Amino acid sequence: MAPGIIIALIQLIIREAPDAIAAIRALLAKNNPTDADFEAAKEQIRKDTYEKVVSNTQLPPMPKV
């Protein structure tokens, strides 16, 4: 059941956000994600900070440590 649900949900995402199609296809094409794939996925999440995604933010920038 679970894989069927995932496919249906992905189809819904594709309808809602057409730009995501290529990224989703790449994810699903990955047969056996390696450690490098997992590390790359984590790195992407780390890079997608609030400030990067929300360019219209007017929150003061975080002080660099």
Next chain:
Amino acid sequence: MKTLLNRFQLLTVALWLAVVPLGIVGCGFGCQSTSKTTYAASGVTHIAAVTALKGWNEYLGNEYASILAQSATDPDKAGKRKTALLAKEEQVKAAYEKYRASQIVVLTAAQEFGREPSATGQDKLSAAVAASAATLASLLDLLKTFGVKL
């Protein structure tokens, strides 16, 4: 607090909940399969979360522009609106950071489980996925509360 999840929220939370049973059932489907599904589901969920945040970004752009226009005629009111909006931004940012941290935990748990399947690793992955689904639902609910159309 009862919340009404719209289609976007339902699909993202359901996506996560669809992954949890794979962890609970165990390695019947293959531990590599569980890791692979979690990896894919995590990626898709992150795309969904970033898409939702882009909706917030658009909302902010409109609101700040409106506040700027109002500041010419009613600076006091504009100032109060800006303060309130900044407070909302802090809440959204905090919710997004919680979600991001939870995703890292999920991926790490999936990675470890794929390397060395165990009942403990399976429980850890299931718990991580459930926790991440909760942080994502909170983020989406917050955005909806603030008037972002998802």
